[in-house]
Amino acid sequence: MAGDSNVKVGTPEEAVARIAYLASDVVVSVQPSLATDSEFSSHLKRFVNRKDQSLVAKSADAVPEIHSVRHNADPLLSVFAPIRAGRLVSVTTTSSILLSSIAHLYRLASLPVVLHVALAPKSFPDYSAITSIRNSGWTFLQSESLQEAQDMALTAHALAIRSGKGVIHFFDPTSSASNVPISPEDTTVVRDILNLDNVRRFQAASIAGSGIYADDGRVALAPEQVESPPVGSRLGGVSASEVESAASKATSHTSSKTSQQSVTSSPPSVSTATTIEPAAPVVTSEHIYNYVTSIWSSLNELVGRQYNAFEWTGSAKAENCLFIFGSNTALFSEAISQAQGDDSFANAGILTARLYRPWLGAKLLEAIPKSVRRIAVLEQVSRKTTKWGPLLIDVLTSIKSSVGGVETIVGHQLGYISRDTVTQALRGIFQNLTSEKPIQNLEVGESKPPQQTSEYGLEKPKIETAYTKILDQLFGDRAFIANSLESDNAGISDTISASPAFGFGALLARKERKQKFIAEVKEAAGSGRFLTETPKRSLAKWVASNEDAKKAEQAAEDVVSKLTIDNSRLSKTLLENKQFFRKQSLWLVGSDAWSYDLGNSGVHHVLASGENVNLLIIDSTPYSERAAADANRRKKDIGLYAMNFGNAYVASTAVYSSYTQVLQAMDEADKFNGPSIVLAYLPYFGEHDSALTVLQETKKAVDLGYWPLYRWNPENENKGEPNFSLDSERIKKELKEFLDRDNKLTQLMRKDPQFGAVLSQDFGTEIRAQQKRKAKDAYNQLLEGLFGAPLTILFGSDGGNAQSLAKRLGTRGRTRGLKTTVMAMEDYPVEDLPTEENIVLITATAGQGEFPQNAKPFWDAIKDSTELDLASVKYSVMALGDSHYWPRKEDKIYYNKPGKDLDRVLSNFGAKKLTDIGLGDDQDADGYQAGYKEWESRLWEALGVANIEGLPEEPPPITNEDIKLASNYLRGTIVEGLNDKSTGAISASDGQLTKFHGTYMQDDRDIRDERKAQGLEPAYSFMIRCRLPGGVSTAKQWVQMDDISNELGNETMKLTTRQTFQFHGIVKGKLKPAMQAINRSLMTTIAACGDVNRNVMCSPLPSQSKYHREVYACSQKISDHLLPATTAYHEIWLTDDDNKKTQVAGDAVQDFEPLYGPTYLPRKFKISIAIPPHNDVDVYAHDIGLIAIKGADGHLAGFNLLAGGGMGATHNNKKTYPQVGRMFGFVKTSEVHIACEKIMLVQRDHGDRKDRKHARLKYTIDDMSVEVFKSKVEGLWGQQFEAPRAFHFDSNIDTMGWTKDETGLHHFTFFIENGRIEDTAEFQMKTGLREIAKIHKGEFRLTPNQHLILSNVADEDLPALKTLMAKYKLDNIQFSGMRLSSSACVAFPTCGLAMAESERYLPVLITKVESCLEENGLRQDSIVMRMTGCPNGCARPWLAEIAFVGKAFGAYNMYLGGGYHGQRLNKLYRSSIKEAEILEILKPMFKRYAAERDEGEKFGDWTIRAGIIKATTEGRDFHEGVAEEESDEE
């Protein structure tokens, strides 16, 4: 194997793994869990990663497939498909799986599979795992040392191939623990022994099989010529001919004795009985013996090590011998060899079975020296099923029936023996053996090893508990999970008690017990044995209602209290079983392993029983692996099976897709009077997968219809309701067919016609290829009539630049008389490439030198192609990138990498360059334009169309300003777009306009690729943001918002950094209802986004409610004052479709925007109000920041006004920067909205409307200077700013927990991590808050740090609220100081600008640094850490003490040195670092901070004092003196 020249092999598992790898096409690696390696799999993975090749593969460079399977997921099932396909399969496993795989073992025995079995438990293996399967028809080989493990592994493979039958190679791994490491196998020897001719013969013939569970009647047949050992070779002193004759004698001898001794002892197959096979004989034990001796003989010749069917060690004159079937043979052998002459066991011999099955009695006789009189058989078998040990019976039958000198054979049970106890054990054995009346079955050694280490536990993956937790929440004590691991099944092993079959039995027993109890109760009710009268009535009532959960619950309470009062003997007896008074919700948990053999599975049993039992089946196959898993194992659809059965409630659910649907399904299942099957999707690759992986896999599966969400209730029919409800949008073909058959689909579509369109696009239709073809052909037809040379322009675009360049190039080409075609690379049929004449590729650079999404399929198709011949094609590439994006020298290769890759590959295929690659660099003064212009002129030159006269003038590109102007005050064609049912999207220009209405179009990026692959448009949906000045909402509004998110959105809400509600996942059809619902709750969304004044923020100040009211009123006043005046919002969203009266079309209405004018503002405009000492709104970060100033009378006097703060920036563009607001001066309360207006107007007229990256107020002020800008404002206003008044800030975070305000009302600040309001199985925060809102009389305040305050709680209302808070764990604020001070923006999956994860990742990152904070005593310290997915800066990262801003997937820029109370910007510390580097940087830094900080010194201040980072004084020096200078060297 590669790189193994100096390696030594240290463990038998490694030796075995190496051989298995070399000798297999597929290795099934049985593991404790997918995330935990076995002793074999760690090696196998290493070989695969190195791409080591197998010796048996058909193609020279093939690497074997390693198929990892969990030990409790029916692992041998994975063997059938590949072995039947003519691939050599081996399995590496411990013995723990053997017994439960017995059915498979019988079927696999006639196939050349090799099982390498490490005996378990490791501390003291139980050999009964082997003896109990000894008659399954396999050949068994045993190895007892490291070297033997290598040799027997090889023998096993060679023997399987030669005999065509299964071979089990077993060994106790600890027996060889003290062996010296051995040399790795010699591959030449391996190749010789395996015999590649035999290998090819097997691989050439795939085995037809009817199915895994049907016996296909296959029996292994011997090749025409029975092999004999090479002529002249001697086997352990016996000549080849002697072997032949001995072998035949052995067979005739043994076969007449017992069928157990033949390999063909597997159950007779149908075909053996009925088919006449005149040619080759069935493989017999004789054949096996001949093959194995031939293999060993060759091995001996090649490596000089000899093996025999039975191994004898010791004197040839021994009288006594031990036949050991257990660990420690070496230990016994050593003790015997060191024995003194007077020791009873001196000179004893030892026998072991190398070839355990077929059992060749005659060979045993040959192996035993004639001198032997007594044999002690030692069996290490813990689980005894027969009186006599299996080996003892084998030995007895072989020896007693023969004529020989053996007089005594005594069986012993071998316990744990150590070096210290071996002599003592030997003495005991020999004393017994040589006594007159030896005791059979004497135990020797300790029955238990000193320390029993636990082996593969039946531990369920943590994530899998999600569903059982829900059961617990829903039904509490009523839930009874019959086969849960925690259930108490005394004396029954975990493996059995956790099995569904056991669980089902337990459920039935429990039901019977309940029936008996009911009978007892009935009898009791009629008896006179109570002391009081009342129990009788209660009991009778209970009997009548015990089947109805709700009634039973009430009746149960009554009965229990009456019985307790009665206190008679009878009462006490009944109370002993009081759990039966309540209706139990009986559940059985199964896995998708059942779906492979439905007819024999627990599913079938439950359905057929008709019992009122609920089955929860968890399917964990990841969507991305479904194809591979299904092909191998032929999974069936349990849902369909159950629906076809007819009598069951069936639901298909996925907790990571819809939590509420799971609740609904489980509740319905519980109520259904009959069997219920709830299928639950929980896909994961490894048990330690993060919730994010599970979520992403779930989304793909549900969205594309692989795992549809539905509920089927046969009882609905009686109520006149449809049986079937679809809870997701797409279904797969089989389900559609089922519904079609019953007309259910028509009913469904009639009921909800919108489903029609999606339902007809079922999962699995491969339409992408045809689509591409059709589009291209249509385009070609269009071009038909044109003259000129053809030019195909393909683009790969990320942010849109490459696409618009390509389109413009296309237009320019056409004006030059070329036949141009422009398309995204992904839409281009690659097979057409060789037929192109001229082709141009324009590509952007994504992430770390990757191709943009819409170019990936094209690149994947060509990069490894071996067939493309582009000799007649001319091409050129234009690459767009940023030479500083990855500033480290070693990362320079990423600059324009996709373009360069394309250029190289096309040239390799023989294409000729039209002109050299063009390189556009964002760092150039003109951006990529400089490189582009130069390349374009070269291109026209090369195409001979450079100097064309009279080219028409090009229309300028449409800008946002054009869109606003042409929109007729924000109307555009939004209404038409909403009515277009053919797409989930709206047009790009309407997309800009809807922002002004508070909604953005987005698409789910988690499933973007998957949908593309299916030929579907992206999963478009809308984000809606409310306008909520100061973040104050009533309790009623909270409930209304909660309803909207459940009914119209994605079941979650986000509390944003601008103190408002945001909904995600609202599909186009639900957009208008959602807007109307928001308006009904007396909120609006107008101007929540767009180039207007956005939601006005205000410190929530729970500690001073009266003062808060005064300041908050100003935020409302400013918000109202600056609202756009257009009536478009009302027309579009709030009128009914048929309300023609208020519906105003097109230009009919002339709106007027007194403040904004028809083009509104150049860019967004943000205002916030801070109430010192709290700077929780980050007052410096907004276009206008107002600092409330309290007058001497304790009332609001006015505000200090800051202007020109702003967060947005662009990576590597030094012209952009975050900025802090500059002080303009003091304004009185009555004037504040006017001052804000005037600042907005100056910005309206002077802001940059050409370059949106330079359009914010901060740039206008910086370009104009504060003085000039301020004077313009004062000029418009007619007043002057007063001198600023004194104020003081001490932090910008929220204080969690309870506060009491000056009026005596209470306020509680909840910790809502990153503002996400959602329910999970672990934490029902959303439900909890809803319950609280239902009874809360005060208000809610959303905080600027995305948390939530329960405000204005009176003393008398406290207890009820506290109870609810405790019930839903909402009173928990015990988090680290860093977590409490953290904040992240949304980013993936919905934000279109996100370059990296944020909201879903920051909590994970914090968890990883918390232990380090703890170690350094910093757990309670507030360190402000923020993260955003891009430099747009929604979570105001630039003011944090530590910030991470997304650069590419998994990579972040790190910033340090922000001021603790938001007064100072931070600065770039490291570029593009990933998690490992982040942790490497942070950990030592925290340590230093803990040791070096001054009293009360904050982290941000310390990083500056310690010289780690320079202070940023204001935005314009943000890029100065960064810690990591970008390297300019190429």
Ligand code: SF4
């Ligand atoms: S900061 Fe960027 S990634 Fe995060 S939500 Fe805002 S725009 Fe999206």
